[in-house]
Amino acid sequence: MSIMAEDTAVPAREAAPPRTASAIRRHELAAFLRHRREHITPERVGLPRGTRRRTPGLRREEVAQLSAVGVTWYTWLEQGRDIQVSVQVLDALARTLLLDPIERTHLFRLAGAVDPAPATTCPSITPGVRQVLDRMESIPACVQNSRYDILAHNRTYGLLLCDLDAVPPEDRNAMLLSYTHDEWRSSIVHLEEVHRLMAARFRASMAGHLSEPAWKALLKRLRTESAEFREVWDRHEVGASRPRRKEFLNRYVGRVVVDHTDLWLGPEQGPRLVTYTPADDESRLRLEKLHAIALERS
Incomplete structure (x- = not known):
């Protein structure tokens, strides 16, 4: 009679569950902080090197002290632990590092946070793009992203709807201005239609950015500051970019009629060159006059 050998095989170890997107971000954040800390010499931040330092970079406690946070808390951050990080702490870390x-x-x-002091420059605004804007001075033109942030503009565009240079950089968003800035609003003929079209385009674009803090922050601000926006937004309309005619009432030259055209600067619908070409001779002359005023003011 045969005897079957006892199965002594060790059960396979269960695979570890995949890491969540937030866990991956925390891991990348920890690695980024460590790398930057280890590559900043004490002298660059005004600290003495001393004779017992084993690393060429900063110690964790030094980063914590310079950033006015607890050493334990900063250590947890570099370990990728799931802790809340305020924008004030991130701002301090950015300056320290x-x-x-x-x-x-x-x-x-x-960190999944919205920068309270975003950069005023944009990688999309290359010297070539800047030169194109400058060469088009008699035609109002700007560069916007799909969130309606105004990334750059020429001088004529800067006086078309308001004195754009007087608007803080963090508020230079065409949709925010059209809903909350009195002079910008008063310059737009057919404001209700423009609001509807802009909100529809914004909703369509936001579908690909639903989890991004900057998009959520802009949406929250619009809903908080404008009852008009809340009413339009709740219609759930979506739309796409298309050339169209617009009318503006400019404080310096009066009524101008223009053709709005979007020229995309890349294969994806991200940054785009927005141009307003005159639709008739009278508008052309008035835009040339506005250009002359802009030159005098610069």
Whole structure:
């Protein structure tokens, strides 16, 4: 009679569950902080090197002290623990670690936070794009992203709807201005139609950015500051970009009629060059006059 051998195989170990997106971000944030800390010499932040330092970079307790946070808390942050990080602490860390604008943006994105002092420059605004805007001075033109942030503009556009240079950089958003800025609003003929079309485009664009803090922050601000926006937004209309005719009432030259055209600066519908070409001879002459006024003011 045969005897079957006893199965002594060890059961396979269960696979570890996949990490969540937030866990991946925390891991990347921890690695980013460690790398930056280890590559900043004490002398760069005004600390003495001393004779017993084992690392060329900063110690954790030094970063914590310079950023006015607890050492234990900062250690947990570098360990990738699931803790809440305020924008004030992130701002302090960015300054302590001497982050440039791109690195600062990266820090806030990894932390899932909205930068309270976003960079005023944008990688999309290359010297070539800037030169195009300057060469088009007699035609109002700007560069916007799909969130309606105005990333750059020429001088004629800067006086078309309001004195844009007087608007804080963090408020230079075409949709926010059209709902909350009195002079900008008064310059738009057919304001109700413009509101509806802009909100519909914003909803369509936001579908691909639903979890991004900057988009959520803008939506929250619009809903908080404008009852008109809340009413339009709750219609759930969606729309796409298309060339169209617009009319403005400019404080310096009066009524102008223009053709709005979007020229995309990349393969995806992100940053775009927005141009307002005159639709008739009278509007052309008035835009040339506005250009002359802009030159005098600069």
